[in-house]
Amino acid sequence: MKLSISKKNANVVRNALQHWVSEGSISEQQRQLLLQQIQVQTFDWRRLARYAFLTALASLLIAITSLFADHDLMRKLDKLFHLGAPGRTITLSISAIAIYLWALRRRTRKPAKRYSNEALLFIAVLLTACAFLQLAIWWQENSAELIPIHLLLILSALVYGVIGWFTASSLVWWFSLLVLGVAFGVSTGYISGYGSYWLGMNYPVRFIAFASLLIASWQLLRTALVQRQLERVTLAMGLLYLFIALWLLSIFGNYGELSHWYQIRQFELLQWSLLFGVAAVMAIWLGLKHDDKMLRGFGLTFLAINLYTRFFEFFWLPLSKSLFFLLLGLSLWLLGHYAEKIWQLTAKKPYLDEE
Numbered sequence: 577m578k579l580s581i582s583k584k585n586a587n588v589v590r591n592a593l594q595h596w597v598s599e600g601s602i603s604e605q606q607r608q609l610l611l612q613q614i615q616v617q618t619f620d621w622r623r624l625a626r627y628a629f630l631t632a633l634a635s636l637l638i639a640i641t642s643l644f645a646d647h648d649l650m651r652k653l654d655k656l657f658h659l660g661a662p663g664r665t666i667t668l669s670i671s672a673i674a675i676y677l678w679a680l681r682r683r684t685r686k687p688a689k690r691y692s693n694e695a696l697l698f699i700a701v702l703l704t705a706c707a708f709l710q711l712a713i714w715w716q717e718n719s720a721e722l723i724p725i726h727l728l729l730i731l732s733a734l735v736y737g738v739i740g741w742f743t744a745s746s747l748v749w750w751f752s753l754l755v756l757g758v759a760f761g762v763s764t765g766y767i768s769g770y771g772s773y774w775l776g777m778n779y780p781v782r783f784i785a786f787a788s789l790l791i792a793s794w795q796l797l798r799t800a801l802v803q804r805q806l807e808r809v810t811l812a813m814g815l816l817y818l819f820i821a822l823w824l825l826s827i828f829g830n831y832g833e834l835s836h837w838y839q840i841r842q843f844e845l846l847q848w849s850l851l852f853g854v855a856a857v858m859a860i861w862l863g864l865k866h867d868d869k870m871l872r873g874f875g876l877t878f879l880a881i882n883l884y885t886r887f888f889e890f891f892w893l894p895l896s897k898s899l900f901f902l903l904l905g906l907s908l909w910l911l912g913h914y915a916e917k918i919w920q921l922t923a924k925k926p927y928l929d930e931e
Contacts, residue, residue, distance in 0.1 A: 586614055661714035665707055672703035680743060694747045701736060701751050708732050726766045729759035744804040753790070753813040760786050772831075780825040787818035812870060815859070819878040822852040826882065827889075852882045880911075 593607045602610075679696035686693070712728055733756040740749030764782055768774040774782060791814035794801065801807035826849040856879035863872030887907075891900055 589614060661710050665710040665714055668703050668707035668710060672700045672707060675700040675703065676739065676743075683743075694745060697739075697743065697745045698747050698751070701739075701748055704735065705732065724766065726759060726763040729755060729762055733759050740806070741804065744806065746806060746809045749806045750809045750813065753810065757783070757786065757813075757817055776830075778828070778830050780821045780828065781830050783817055783821035784825065787814050787821060790814040790817060808870065815871075815874045818855070819852075819874060822848075822855055823878065823881060823885070826852045827885065849882060849886055853879065856882060 590611065593602070593610055596602045597604055597607050675696060679693055679700060682689070682696065683693040708728055708731070712725075733752055736748055736752030736755055739745070740747075740752045761779060761783070764774040772778060777785070791811070794807070794810045794814055798807060801810055826845060829845045829848055856875045859871045859875030860879065861875075862868065863870070863875055887904070891903070895903070
């Protein structure tokens with residue numbers, strides 16, 4: 577059976593085979609024989625399937641959000657089915673459990689249909705979120721006090737985390753880490769009475785601590801996470817929380833009130849910008865050392881964001897706008913020029929990984 581691969585991977589294989597022929601590791605006849613075993617895909621249907629399912633899930637999420645935002649439609653549906661908050665909570669919970677079971681059974685029987693299986697699991701996740709929302713409404717209707725939203729978010733994160741862990745679903749696990757981050761922010765706000773500081777930290781500093789704990793957990797549980805194929809998504813979420821928090825910290829510093837922030841000069845926040853830059857350079861260095869594309873990508877992306885944020889901060893007011901955008905355009909031109917040079921150099925290497 578021929579090996580079916582994409583055009584990019586086919587070029588990598590051809591370059592590698594040509595390199596081995598030039599080194600004398602294989603003969604030209606062997607190269608031709610191996611090339612005959614390659615079938616180049618004319619269209620990347622796998623990528624199309626992934627993007628189609630992601631777009632479908634995003635559309636479904638928008639549809640559900642719009643449904644709950646439309647109070648008139650919700651009242652009509654409530655009158656039509658006579659469910660009320662308790663009935664909706666139970667119905668949504670049963671539906672979510674049924675789809676979880678269906679998706680897991682389907683994944684066992686049809687493991688090759690990865691994207692549709694993940695999409696089904698995520699539909700169950702959305703139904704679970706709707707069930708939690710109806711639970712909050714039910715609580716509100718039968719209690720003098722509102723259910724603390726941070727407790728609901730923590731419970732949601734735990735439920736999604738358990739499901740994502742035991743199903744080894746990267747999509748559900750990603751959602752659990754996303755909800756966990758929101759729960760952390762809301763919980764610290766609740767504990768501090770929604771003031772500016774919690775333990776002397778504003779929100780960006782809090783999320784640096786949260787991201788550090790998440791990355792430390794990734795390191796400690798790395799073996800178990802790799803076994804369940806959740807290692808990359810955990811690291812990605814930790815890095816995303818960390819760098820977004822560092823970026824905000826480099827702009828606002830550890831200030832909780834805008835009135836205080838307006839009274840300082842941006843130069844006084846330079847230490848946070850340097851910390852942001854050091855973290856980005858460290859990510860690039862670790863990415864190069866361990867040949868980790870994701871680390872390199874995060875480092876390079878946020879290093880560029882850091883530099884251009886500082887450019888806007890320090891030169892937006894003192895420079896004329898024509899000169900400002902001239903310098904901005906020239907810097908982007910030079911960046912593109914050197915990126916193109918590096919790409920041309922690496923493209924000549926036979927072992928280029930183009931995935």
